[in-house]
Amino acid sequence: MARNDIRRAAPSGRGRSGKATKPALTGWRLWLRRLFVWGGSLGLLAFVSLLVAVGLAARSLPDFEQLKASQNEQMIVVRARDGTELVTIGPSYGRWLPAGQIPQVMKDAILSTEDKRYYSHIGVDPIGVARSVQIRAESGTWRQGGSTITQQLARTVFLNNTKTFGRKLREGVLALALEWKFSKSQILELYLNKVYFGGGAYGVDSASRKFFGHSGDRLSLPEAAIIAGLVKAPSHYAPTADAEAAVGRGQVVLGLMVENQKVTSAAAQDADFKGIKFAQESGQNSVRYFTDWALPQLDILLPDNTEPIEVWTTLDTKLQGAATDSIQRNVPGGAQGALVSMDRDGAVLALVGGTDYVTSNYNRATNAVRQPGSAWKLFVYLAALESGYTPTSEVVDEPVTIQGWSPRNSGGTYAGKIDVRTAFAYSKNTVAAQLGNEVGFSTVAGMARRFGITTPISIVPSMVLGSNEVRLIDMTRAFAAVSAQGQAIEPYGIVKVSTTAGRVLYQHAAKQGVSLVPASVSAGITDLLQTAVSIGTGRAAQIGRPVAGKTGTTTSNKDGWFLGFSSGVTTGVWMGRDDDKPVPGLQGGTAPARAFAAYMKIAVAGRPVEQFQTQAQLPSWQLEPDDEANFSGRPEDYYYVDEQGNLIDPANQPAGERPKVPAQEVPVPGGNTGGLVPASPPPAANDDFLNEATGGGKGANRPADPPPRPN
Numbered sequence: 001m002a003r004n005d006i007r008r009a010a011p012s013g014r015g016r017s018g019k020a021t022k023p024a025l026t027g028w029r030l031w032l033r034r035l036f037v038w039g040g041s042l043g044l045l046a047f048v049s050l051l052v053a054v055g056l057a058a059r060s061l062p063d064f065e066q067l068k069a070s071q072n073e074q075m076i077v078v079r080a081r082d083g084t085e086l087v088t089i090g091p092s093y094g095r096w097l098p099a100g101q102i103p104q105v106m107k108d109a110i111l112s113t114e115d116k117r118y119y120s121h122i123g124v125d126p127i128g129v130a131r132s133v134q135i136r137a138e139s140g141t142w143r144q145g146g147s148t149i150t151q152q153l154a155r156t157v158f159l160n161n162t163k164t165f166g167r168k169l170r171e172g173v174l175a176l177a178l179e180w181k182f183s184k185s186q187i188l189e190l191y192l193n194k195v196y197f198g199g200g201a202y203g204v205d206s207a208s209r210k211f212f213g214h215s216g217d218r219l220s221l222p223e224a225a226i227i228a229g230l231v232k233a234p235s236h237y238a239p240t241a242d243a244e245a246a247v248g249r250g251q252v253v254l255g256l257m258v259e260n261q262k263v264t265s266a267a268a269q270d271a272d273f274k275g276i277k278f279a280q281e282s283g284q285n286s287v288r289y290f291t292d293w294a295l296p297q298l299d300i301l302l303p304d305n306t307e308p309i310e311v312w313t314t315l316d317t318k319l320q321g322a323a324t325d326s327i328q329r330n331v332p333g334g335a336q337g338a339l340v341s342m343d344r345d346g347a348v349l350a351l352v353g354g355t356d357y358v359t360s361n362y363n364r365a366t367n368a369v370r371q372p373g374s375a376w377k378l379f380v381y382l383a384a385l386e387s388g389y390t391p392t393s394e395v396v397d398e399p400v401t402i403q404g405w406s407p408r409n410s411g412g413t414y415a416g417k418i419d420v421r422t423a424f425a426y427s428k429n430t431v432a433a434q435l436g437n438e439v440g441f442s443t444v445a446g447m448a449r450r451f452g453i454t455t456p457i458s459i460v461p462s463m464v465l466g467s468n469e470v471r472l473i474d475m476t477r478a479f480a481a482v483s484a485q486g487q488a489i490e491p492y493g494i495v496k497v498s499t500t501a502g503r504v505l506y507q508h509a510a511k512q513g514v515s516l517v518p519a520s521v522s523a524g525i526t527d528l529l530q531t532a533v534s535i536g537t538g539r540a541a542q543i544g545r546p547v548a549g550k551t552g553t554t555t556s557n558k559d560g561w562f563l564g565f566s567s568g569v570t571t572g573v574w575m576g577r578d579d580d581k582p583v584p585g586l587q588g589g590t591a592p593a594r595a596f597a598a599y600m601k602i603a604v605a606g607r608p609v610e611q612f613q614t615q616a617q618l619p620s621w622q623l624e625p626d627d628e629a630n631f632s633g634r635p636e637d638y639y640y641v642d643e644q645g646n647l648i649d650p651a652n653q654p655a656g657e658r659p660k661v662p663a664q665e666v667p668v669p670g671g672n673t674g675g676l677v678p679a680s681p682p683p684a685a686n687d688d689f690l691n692e693a694t695g696g697g698k699g700a701n702r703p704a705d706p707p708p709r710p711n
Contacts, residue, residue: 029631050280051666056521061174061181062404067190068096070157075308075649076298078127078291080317081347081495086287089295093308094206094216095500101217106204107188108262109228113253115149116260119184122173126363152231153191154253179609197230197236211239211246213279221263234427239278248274286324289353290315293366293473294493299504304499312496322351324500324601327573330595331355335583337595340476341603344568345510346489349603352474362578368382369469370576373588374537375552375561378478378525379422379448384435384674385524386447386517391531395435397428406459407433424528425536428552429465436464450516451478452489466552476572477548482529483565485521485613487513527614529564538562541595543601545609551588558582562592567604571596 047204062070076089117125125148147155154174169254178187197207205216207227212219219227229249230237236675239246254271257263294313298305323339341350353363362368381389397415399406407429414430415422423431436444445457445462453475457468473491480489490511497506528550541564549564558580563572569581573592577583 002052019670024400029336036606043440045304061177064182064186064190067157069191075500077293077308077310077500078295079310079312079386080315081313083312084317086313086315086317087291089199089291090200091202092200092201092206092210093193093500094204094209096193097167097189097203097205097216099185102189102192102204103217103219103224105221105263106192106216106219106227106686108257108260109224109253110149110192110231111188112256112260112262113228114152114231116147116256119190120682121148123177123179124148126171140209147171148175149191150178150187150194153187154178156194156196183242189661195231195235197227198234199240211278212276220307222254222273222276223251225253225257225271225535226273226276228560229253243278247276258610270648277336280348286352287315287320287355288357288361288645289363289365290320290348290351290493292353292361292363293351296350296499297494301494305505308500309506309668310498310500312491314343314349314495315351316349319350319599320352321601322599323352326595326599327352328355330591330598331575332583332586333589335515335575335577335586336360336364337592338368338472339571339573339595339599340365340473340487341489341569341571341599342405342480342491345482346477346480346491348491348493349569350599351493354588360578364472364574364578366473368574369471370559371466371468371554372470372475372561372575373466373552373554373559374429374432375475375550375588376470377424377432377464378450378529378550378563379444379451379453380432380436380439380464381420381528382451382521383439383443383526384420385521385647386440387431387443389420389524391419392613393420394418395420395431397423397431400434402433402437405433407462407465421528421531425531425534427532427537433461437461448478449480453478466699468553472572472574472707475561478538479563479565479572481516481568482522482525483520483548483568484513485526486515488516489513503657523614523693526612529662530612530614533564536639537589538564538593540589541596541600543597543604545604547600548612551593553589556582556585557584560586560590560592564596564600566600567607567610569600569603569607571600571603573599 026175054079061067075091075093077092078086078089080086114161115125117127119536127146154171158174171252182190193203193205197204198408199207199210201207204227207230208214208216208219208223211227212223223499226239226246226249229252230246232249235241237246237249250273254263254268256267258265290313293312294315298311301650302309327337327339327462336354337352338354339350339352340348343349347661350558351365353365353367394417396417397409399408399414409429410427415426415428418428418431420431422428441463442460443457446460448457448468453470455468455470455474457463460467476488477491480491492508494506495508496504498504526548529550530546532551533541533547533549538547538549541549543566545566547564547566549562552561552563553559559574559576560583561572561574563570565571573596575583575586575592577596
């Protein structure tokens, strides 16, 4: 009993063994302990989860070479024939600069501005984040970001700029993964070659070339400071937007470099911001008419390419400037003008689609369809010469009615008996109508197709005076084929396409010329075209050396044309209003011819003077009895141009699709030949083929004749 009493009387702080025990936790101590245990467990779990996420992200990241090659959009640098840069389409990434080629001042400038603790953090900078949160709490807005260079790289390459917590979390994970997988030097190299600096320039080299006109490995201290300062607000500080603001921001960056001991105060004071020469923006005006025409061809040349590329073109910058100036100086007030100029192989040297690209980017050189007036007579006389006429053949300039249509000459006068050369030089409408009727209007249409006209052709009597609508580039192509002595010409604007690293993806191959007409025909038409400039309607196109060409004017002076060639350069000029209203005083022999001459004096200045080939042996069928061999082959073997502008070789067409050309005679109403007695070579194509190719018809299906066109 006493023993039990003694046991019960033992102190309450000891157990049965007599050892002391801790009092049970209650109240806030208990909750603090639970918070510590659970918080530590959750923190450990979060840390492990983060490690797993970063590890998985690092494993899924592309390797360094893949990251170097990755682009969000395709860049296209367009160069002139001499290699000078014309324009850059899409984002410009420039040349990749390895870490060793990036100037140290550029690295120091960007680190001082964007991430001064770059070499001490692991991709995310806790101090920077804390400072950002503090400023947010004090100001109520996010005025300073806590993103490191690594985070900015992750956002640039993999994410976007949406300001959400989820995006920021992914950005942090990717930044840690980048630091896990790559070295600091590699990350900085990626960043400096990919970050956006404004003006469409991505990367140091692109920014240096755009803003200073030289490669990124030659940056000076003040230039590096300006580029580093652009990251904060590219659209605001870019020199192309505000050069003064760019310099001011660069001086701030230079102060940060001094503060971070990247440059000395003395070096900062010696930095000459006033001596910086910003690169001038390359021409974006008339050159864009050319690029708008040439670059869509890349879809055919390189349909699956997504790499950044350089496109080397045929454009001559000096001649493009001369072409633009000639149009702007000569076009009548309120009118538009266009010019296309080709070298002897079809290379487009200059192309102007309007008086001002900024005001109107509609390309009148390649897209507009207008009536060519008497310039169309090129095809009438080609067909006549091929049928047996010569420049000295006798014709009669007199009133004539053909299928109820009575064309009149400009001025209403008639010369009577003249030769073909004179009729062409003075653009006699009645003679052209008789010639077209004699050889057949379908034959004239076939000749136009053969020489590159791609627009629909209505086979009606008035078509000989240019009632069908055509494109300037097609008409220029036709005259270029005459300049090439009857050889087919295919206009082209792209010489070579290569990657920015220099790997050639496409190279233009010269094509074997296809003879469109016999040598005697090309010599004869050249004779006529030269006479038109020497003594005829095209006298204003003279430039002090041999020129061959033809004027064209439509009803009420709505359109004025001049097309011609000299020393291997062929140029076509059109002027008129977009709304098709008359232009007082506009004729092919006035403003268009003057613009042609102004441009051609510059275009051929460095070329030798060339005399035209106007003498050629007539074919045997014109000199010998009909049973002699016809040198020109079978009529169904003629090449022709389809509606897409492609030169078609009939030999490659299935037999059933080749045009059949039976003998054909086109009677003259009333038996009046007007003194025209041609020889009888076979026509180029039959009516069925031409109706299908040109959309024309005959009989009741023929459209009504448009009103006659003057010279």
